[in-house]
Amino acid sequence: MLRTPLCELLGIKHPIIQGGMAWVATAELVSAVSEAGGLGVLGSGNAPPDYVREQIHLIRERTSKPFGVNLPLFSPYADEVIKVCIEEKVPVVTTGGGNPAPYIGPLKEAGIIVIPVVASVALAKRLGRMGADALIAEGMESGGHIGDVATLPLVPQVVDAVKVPVIAAGGIADGRGLAAALALGAVGIQMGTRFICTEECIAHPVYKQHIVKAHDRATMVTGYSLGHPVRALKNPMVHRFQELEKMGASEEEIIEFGTGALRKAVLEGDWENGSFMAGQSAGLVHDIVPVKELLERIVAEAEELLVNKLPAYVVKG
Numbered sequence: 001m002l003r004t005p006l007c008e009l010l011g012i013k014h015p016i017i018q019g020g021m022a023w024v025a026t027a028e029l030v031s032a033v034s035e036a037g038g039l040g041v042l043g044s045g046n047a048p049p050d051y052v053r054e055q056i057h058l059i060r061e062r063t064s065k066p067f068g069v070n071l072p073l074f075s076p077y078a079d080e081v082i083k084v085c086i087e088e089k090v091p092v093v094t095t096g097g098g099n100p101a102p103y104i105g106p107l108k109e110a111g112i113i114v115i116p117v118v119a120s121v122a123l124a125k126r127l128g129r130m131g132a133d134a135l136i137a138e139g140m141e142s143g144g145h146i147g148d149v150a151t152l153p154l155v156p157q158v159v160d161a162v163k164v165p166v167i168a169a170g171g172i173a174d175g176r177g178l179a180a181a182l183a184l185g186a187v188g189i190q191m192g193t194r195f196i197c198t199e200e201c202i203a204h205p206v207y208k209q210h211i212v213k214a215h216d217r218a219t220m221v222t223g224y225s226l227g228h229p230v231r232a233l234k235n236p237m238v239h240r241f242q243e244l245e246k247m248g249a250s251e252e253e254i255i256e257f258g259t260g261a262l263r264k265a266v267l268e269g270d271w272e273n274g275s276f277m278a279g280q281s282a283g284l285v286h287d288i289v290p291v292k293e294l295l296e297r298i299v300a301e302a303e304e305l306l307v308n309k310l311p312a313y314v315v316k317g
């Protein structure tokens with residue numbers, strides 16, 4: 001058993017959070033992760049509030065364990081989704097893609113645990129002071145929308161800057177990553193890409209297979225010109241996206257091109273036109289397994305490192 005303050009804070013068995021990936025992290029994956037002792041997190045993406053409420057009900061039909069809802073702050077429905085989370089009394093809300101300061105008060109008043117994703121020390125300090133219960137420090141190895149600092153330097157700098165518990169994310173897909181995160185001062189990890197390749201995840205088999213096949217340099221980042229960098233698997237779609245950016249296409253043209261691309265990847269497995277968001281850890285993913293097996297494997301690997309392998313390097317004298 002591996003117990004950290006994150007297990008106490010969230011009432012979970014393993015100190016592992018599943019990233020709230022839009023379209024991918026539906027009730028199926030979320031309930032499987034929570035049932036298996038991690039924290040499943042619903043990806044609300046740009047979805048309307050009715051969809052989020054329906055998914056929350058489905059999660060509750062499948063598990064009585066704690067779960068979370070992720071809200072990307074650039075969602076056009078952000079205010080309404082927050083309202084749904086409060087009405088439904090969801091146990092945990094994670095946020096991403098911006099500063100959730102205005103939402104922290106109302107969520108805390110409703111008794112909800114608030115865990116923002118941060119990509120910088122400055123925002124971490126501000127949110128730590130404002131009453132966030134914990135912070136997810138997410139490095140630019142992650143898939144999807146990213147910041148510009150890597151996990152290895154980001155996590156310990158955030159740990160040093162705040163008083164609240166810190167969860168490491170970005171580039172983590174196995175027990176080595178979990179042990180390393182704990183060594184950096186984190187109380188647990190969040191993983192996204194690794195959870196796509198599970199049996200319970202509804203992502204199209206083509207999506208899963210491309211992650212399993214991926215190597216260390218299989219991802220790239222587009223969207224810098226929009227101020228919205230996104231990491232995804234290299235495919236015909238991201239290469240065309242990059243060309244548009246290089247040609248100086250207008251923001252409207254680029255947004256039109258990108259709209260709906262994640263849905264095409266997740267639901268249709270459309271390798272030509274889809275945005276297969278994934279982190280650099282894709283190169284570490286070699287199989288598609290049940291969630292429970294995955295969590296147990298990762299924790300066992302981290303324990304073996306912490307208890308046997310690493311202490312053997314410390315010699316007396």
Ligand code: TUI
Nearest residue numbers: 022072096097098099117118119123138144145146147
């Ligand atoms: O939110 C994410 N990753 C995501 S959300 C998403 S949904 C989507 N995105 C694009 C197209 C279609 C759908 C895909 N991936 N990760 C959390 C995250 N948050 N990463 C980085 C940040 C972040 C960045 C800046 C958090 C705060 C921030 O603050 C800026 C500020 O105001 O200081």
